[in-house]
Amino acid sequence: MAAALELSRQSEADRKRREEEAFEAEVARAMAESRREERCHPPYPLKIEFPLLGVSEFVGLWRGVEARIGHATSVMEKSSLVKEGNARVSSRSQEKAQYGRLLFGATQKVIEILDIKRDETFVDIGSGIGNVVMQVACTVGCASRGLELMPDRVFVGSRILTDLEYLVSERGWGMGDCDFKQGNLTHEKKYCDIADAAFVNNFEEVFGARSAKTGSDSLDRHVASIFAAMRPGSRMLTLEPLTSLGLSRKEANLRRKDKKNDLASFFEVSEHSLSPARYEWHDEDVEPVASWSTKSSEITAYLYLRTEQHSEDGPMYLCSNHRCQGFVAPTLALDDETRMLVDRCVYCDTPRRIPRQSSSSSSSLSGRKRAAAAAAAPPS
Ligand SMILES: C[S@@+](CC[C@H](N)C(=O)[O-])C[C@H]1O[C@@H](n2cnc3c(N)ncnc32)[C@H](O)[C@@H]1O
Numbered sequence: 001m002a003a004a005l006e007l008s009r010q011s012e013a014d015r016k017r018r019e020e021e022a023f024e025a026e027v028a029r030a031m032a033e034s035r036r037e038e039r040c041h042p043p044y045p046l047k048i049e050f051p052l053l054g055v056s057e058f059v060g061l062w063r064g065v066e067a068r069i070g071h072a073t074s075v076m077e078k079s080s081l082v083k084e085g086n087a088r089v090s091s092r093s094q095e096k097a098q099y100g101r102l103l104f105g106a107t108q109k110v111i112e113i114l115d116i117k118r119d120e121t122f123v124d125i126g127s128g129i130g131n132v133v134m135q136v137a138c139t140v141g142c143a144s145r146g147l148e149l150m151p152d153r154v155f156v157g158s159r160i161l162t163d164l165e166y167l168v169s170e171r172g173w174g175m176g177d178c179d180f181k182q183g184n185l186t187h188e189k190k191y192c193d194i195a196d197a198a199f200v201n202n203f204e205e206v207f208g209a210r211s212a213k214t215g216s217d218s219l220d221r222h223v224a225s226i227f228a229a230m231r232p233g234s235r236m237l238t239l240e241p242l243t244s245l246g247l248s249r250k251e252a253n254l255r256r257k258d259k260k261n262d263l264a265s266f267f268e269v270s271e272h273s274l275s276p277a278r279y280e281w282h283d284e285d286v287e288p289v290a291s292w293s294t295k296s297s298e299i300t301a302y303l304y305l306r307t308e309q310h311s312e313d314g315p316m317y318l319c320s321n322h323r324c325q326g327f328v329a330p331t332l333a334l335d336d337e338t339r340m341l342v343d344r345c346v347y348c349d350t351p352r353r354i355p356r357q358s359s360s361s362s363s364s365l366s367g368r369k370r371a372a373a374a375a376a377a378p379p380s
Contacts, residue, residue, distance in 0.1 A: 016078070023071045023079050027156065050174025053138045055108050057173075059281040061138070062104075062131075065163040073129075077101070077291065081152040082129065089149065093186045094211040094219060097149045099128055101291040102201055104281065106274045106299070107135045110199055113272050113303055114235050116140045118176075120196035123147065125185050125223060126207070130157030130178070132199060134164055137176035146180045147191055154182040185222055189339050192226045196234050203239035203290070203299060217340065220244065225340045228266065228315045228333055232308045241269075241302050244341055246317065246333070246352040249307055255320065255353070256327075263330040266315035267304050269355075274299045317352065324348035 053061070066072050076082060077099070085097035102110065110132070116122050118141045124132045127146025134157075137144035148154045157180050168175050181191055192198060200223050204210065207219035224242040236242075245267060247255070252264035275298040276286040289299050309316055315333040319326030326347040333352075335342050344351050 016075075019071065019075050020079050023076055024081060026070065027079070027081055027152075027159070050141065052141050053168075053173060053175070055104055055135075055139060055279075056281050058135055058138045059104050061164060061167050062134075064167050065160055068163045068167075069159065073101070073131075074291075076129070076156055081156055084152060085150040091149070091184065091213075093184070093213060093216045093222075095213050096206075096211045097126075098206045098210060099150075099153065100201065100203065100206070101128055101131055103287055103290055104135065105277050105279045105287045106289040107132050108139070109272075109274050110237055110301065111136060111140060113301060114197040114199065114237050116142060116197045118142050121145065121194050123192050123195035123198045125192055125198055125200045125226065126202070126219075127157065127180065128153050128201075130154075130161060130180055132201075133157070133178055133180065134161060134175075137178045138164075138168065140176065141174070142176045144176050144178050145191070145194070146178075147183055147185055147188055148180065149182070149184050151182050154180050185219065185226065186217075189222075189226050189229065193229060195230060195236075198227070198230070198234070198236040200236065200238045201290075205240065208240065221341070225334065227304055227306070228341055229339060230306050232266075232306050234306045236304045237272075238302050238304070239274075239299055241355070242304065243354050245269075245304070245355075246341075247320075247355055251355060252318065252320070252353075256318070256322075261318070262307060262309050263311065263316050264318050265307075266309055266317060266333060267306055269305075270303050272301045272303055274301050319345040319348060319350055320353050321345065321348050321350040324350060326350075 082099055086099055088095060089097045116136060121143045122136045123145045125147050127133050127148045130146045133144045133146035136142065146157065161178055181188065183191065200207070202208065202220055202223065207223060212218045220240065220242060221244045223238065224244040227236045227242065228245065230236065247265050248267055248269045249262065249265040250268060253259065253261055256264060258264060274289045276288045276295050278285065279287050286295055288295050289297065293299070311330065313332060316330035317333045318330050321327060324345060324347050326345045331346050333341055342352070
């Protein structure tokens with residue numbers, strides 16, 4: 001009996017290995033082909049004016065893409081193409097680039113919270129295989145962009161996009177324009193400037209303690225600087241709070257005992273919940289939030305809104321030191337040259353205040369838990 005069980009376990013493992021090898025071989029073939037012919041175009045031009053796809057229709061098309069490629073997304077994710085980067089990357093600014101995917105239902109919630117409009121531009125900063133980018137393009141119809149460090153993740157995403165565009169146009173539907181850029185968010189801040197709405201899946205410190213390199217600014221700090229440079233009215237949703245932004249306008253004004261000084265800070269923040277839920281496209285009881293999470297876990301998302309300020313110069317803030325000139329005279333929160341958030345008041349050198357952590361924030365992990373998160377297996 002034990003021997004039979006062992007045999008079936010081995011043959012299951014062999015089957016999985018063969019599937020992964022087949023996927024990798026197919027991608028290697030496709031990569032060679034795509035070097036010859038940049039991109040295969042859909043059979044009919046994608047429609048400019050088009051009815052929007054619902055999430056179920058999008059999921060149906062995604063399954064169609066998997067059938068055309070011959071592999072489920074979960075199989076593609078087990079290939080070394082997608083996994084590379086989870087253990088180590090060669091970058092001056094980070095140790096790892098950990099992968100994990102937001103599932104369809106939670107992505108739809110992200111779209112609702114960000115309130116993305118059809119005439120806006122969406123950017124997923126750290127877009128993995130581009131699933132969020134493509135869902136936004138299909139269900140909102142707006143221009144949708146993805147910035148991703150790992151070239152092979154961009155490659156897998158582009159392969160999926162080619163088939164998705166094919167299926168969309170074959171059925172006479174349309175979708176927003178999609179673009180994936182391979183690059184490092186620490187250097188490609190300009191690529192994100194165009195965003196009216198941005199998403200960052202930095203869950204469980206993957207842009208913080210779990211990827212950080214000693215002596216470098218964390219990716220979260222770069223993301224906060226990207227947000228600060230976005231236009232007033234734009235939004236960013238993250239799965240960890242961006243503490244380096246400092247105090248929100250509401251919190252800064254509370255501490256100043258001021259009512260509505262729009263120069264006290266350049267943003268507002270609110271918390272939202274992403275929870276597992278029942279969806280028609282999901283066979284089992286509930287769909288988890290993300291590819292790495294269990295059915296029951298809920299994730300807090302942080303919505304940052306760039307507020308209007310009576311200033312043309314960029315994001316401004318007021319110093320918290322009431323004896324300082326900067327308490328009444330606003331200064332720039334973003335360094336012109338480095339495009340990073342400033343740490344201290346230019347007048348009195350007082351550090352910018354960091355917000356209090358909410359109880360739901362996973363960044364309030366204890367030191368021991370934080371170390372465990374840093375050492376834990378990647379969320380893939
Ligand atoms: C947790 S995954 C999220 C994927 C996708 N946004 C989603 O939610 O389904 C984070 C992604 O950020 C990418 N990433 C990490 N460091 C990056 C950097 N410096 N620049 C651009 N992308 C980065 C990783 O390679 C990884 O694919």
